[in-house]
Amino acid sequence: MFELLGIPPQALFGQLLLGLINGAFYAMLSLGLAVIFGLLNVINFTHGAQYMMGAFVAWFGLQFLGINYWVALIVSPIVVAISGVILEQLFLKRLYHLDHLYGLLLTFGFVLIFEGMFRYGFGSSGQPYENPLPGGVNLGFMFLPWYRGWVVVASLIICLATWFIIEKTKLGAYLRAGTENPTLVRAFGINVPRMITLTYAFGVGLAAFAGVMAAPIYQVNPTMGSNLIIVVFAVVVIGGMGSIMGSIVTGFGLGVIEGLTKVFYPQASATVIFVIMTIVLLVRPAGLFGTQR
Amino acid sequence: MAEPLLKVAGLQAFYGESHILHGVDFEIREGEVVTLLGRNGVGKTTTLKSVMGVVTQRTGSVRFAGGETIELASNRIARLGIAYCPEERGIFSSLNVEENLMLPPAVKAGGMTVEEIYGLFPNLLERRRSQGTKLSGGEQQMLAIGRILRTGATLLLLDEPTEGLAPVIVQKIGEVLQTLKSRGFTILLVEQNFRFAATFADRHYVMEDGRVIDHLTAGEVEKNIGKLNEYLGV
Incomplete structure (x- = not known):
């Protein structure tokens, strides 16, 4: 079969894995965006910068404080979540009663400020972060680096745990009800x-967690979030805002589609997600899993 | 005599620029069922929402169980033991029936158990896995009432619980309200259907133009029926 297609299996599965990894980041980031948008009515453009900050906190911890990767996976999301709480308390909460556009503009402004600060502080060239799980295993049809396997598995677990909390627990019921009718939930x-505030902290913490996971794979640099966030917004549009499982499935699915495009028609790999977005918007404006409001 | 459970005095409320309530005064003693009557748009719903703190632009005095609540946010007011069933019922579509029922947190001991609530509304037990908004209008109303009985709240604010429902369901809700009254709940009821309310309410306040303009006890209703019909425009 591989001979028929003229593609070596290593290339195919390699790109598939790469697609899954990208998909893992799309899923984790779009999940946080969807949860934040649902309750806060704010399109959190800062999400990419918060992902970048997560990676930088991990890098800074390793470089100067001797905090290793595994500890950083816990500490960095907490640090970034706290910065999110401050942001929410000082700025965002004044915008909830206004149109989405105001939140978008404000959070976009923060992206420029945060990226500028990090570029000023650390340069734009990017900092390497040591792989905490070197080596890998030869599966016969492909070579699987341990760390990449870990990213796919860990992000899946995080995504499914988030889904479980939101869809199946009492806490999640409050969140879902609050998304629908916050006034009534408050009157209860x-x-x-x-x-x-805590939801924003959670969504932002999730972005930072993704940032720490990304640090050993990509360079830790101030614009790493901007490069990703535009695609993530496309993922959110395709999946639809309403559904948690939709964010997860769409994130991983589009990552894989993007990876496969790199194998079969590399020229389109940078645009395939946006082509899909256009088609989805024409056919189902609320997204694949979204409900029309 | 002891202070009434709820005492509203000089209550004014606003939606942005519009001044809705112009000094509402009434009181409810513990264990009473009291109605607010009046035509559409006289401020009955706004009165309930102001007591609950859902309308935030309000002045005057709302004393509940001896404490002033006019400055409190609605979540704090709920914690004192007031529960609210809105006119539009407010069933959450992303929650199933049981999740809707279990949503309001218990604020005090002594609320009804889930079994008792299902006993009151057997339909809800049958459909407890259904999406909340898939229920019929009557079932949604039962769910909206049922879910505030669990919390231990002693004062229930019910906004038009029979609106748009079939006579047989109205009768069922009437029986439930009787039961609640006999269990010692205090109820403030906004109702268009005066004949329905008259069967079990202790007293009636009549509202017009954002004020309470008249007050009748259950015993006075019969001989004032002409005046009431005029008030309500029927």
């Missing part, structure tokens, strides 16, 4: 403003 005695 839930401190909705605090729930909103």
Whole structure:
């Protein structure tokens, strides 16, 4: 079969793995964006910068404080989540009653500020981050580096755990109800403003977690988030805002499609997601898994 | 005599620029069922929402169980033991029936158990895995009432619980409200269907233009029926 297609299996499976890895980041980031948008009514453009900050906190910790990767996986999301709480308390919460556009503009402004600060502080060339899981295993049809396998598995677990919390637990019921009708949920005695703050912290923490996972694969550099976030927004549009599982499936699915495009028609690999986005918008404006509002 | 459970005095409320309530005064003693009557748009719903703190632009005094609540956010007011069933019912479509039922947190001991609530509304037990908004209008109303009985709240604010429902369902809801009254719940009911409310309410307040303009006890209803019909425009 491979001979028929004229493609060596190593190339095919290699790109498939790469696609899954990219998909893992798309899924984790679009998940956070969807949760934040649902409850806060804010399109969090800063998401990519917060992913970048997650990677930088990990890099900084390893470089100067001797904090290793595994500890950074916990610490960095907490640090970035705290910065998110400050952002939400000082700025975002003043915008909830306004149109989405205001939140988008504000968070876009923060992207420019954060990226500028990090470029000023650390340069734009990118910092290497040591692979915590060197080596790999030869599966016969391909070589699987341990770290890449870990990223796919860990991100899947994180995504499914998030899905479980939101769809199957009491906490998630508050979140879903708050997304629909925050006024009523508050009138039942839930401190909705605090729930909103914590939700933002969670979404941002998820972005930082993805950032730490990305650090050993990609260079840690100030624009790593911007390069990713545009694709992630396309993923969100394709999947639709409403559904958590939709974000996960669309994220991984589009990563794989992008990877396969690199094998079969590399020229289109940078645009395939946007072509799909255009088609989906024409056929199902609310996205594949979204519900029309 | 002890202070009433709820005492509203000089309550004014605003939506942005519009001034809706112009000084509402009424009170409810513990264990009473009291209605707010009046035509559409006189401020009945706004009164409930102001008591609950859902309308935030409000002045005057709302004292509940001896404490002033006019400055409190709605989540704090709920924690004092007031529960609210909105006119549009507010069933969450992303939650199933049981999740809707279990959503409001218990604020005090002594609420009804889930079994008791299912006993009151057997339909809900049958459909507990269904999506909340897939229920019929009557079932949604039962769910909206049922879910605030679990919390231990002592004062229930019910906004038009019979609106748009078939007579047999209205009757069922009437029976449930009787049961709740006999269990000691205090109920403030906004109702267009005066004949329905008259069967179990202790007292009635009549509202017009954002004020309470008249007050009748259950015993006075019969001889004032002409005046009431005029108030309500029927």
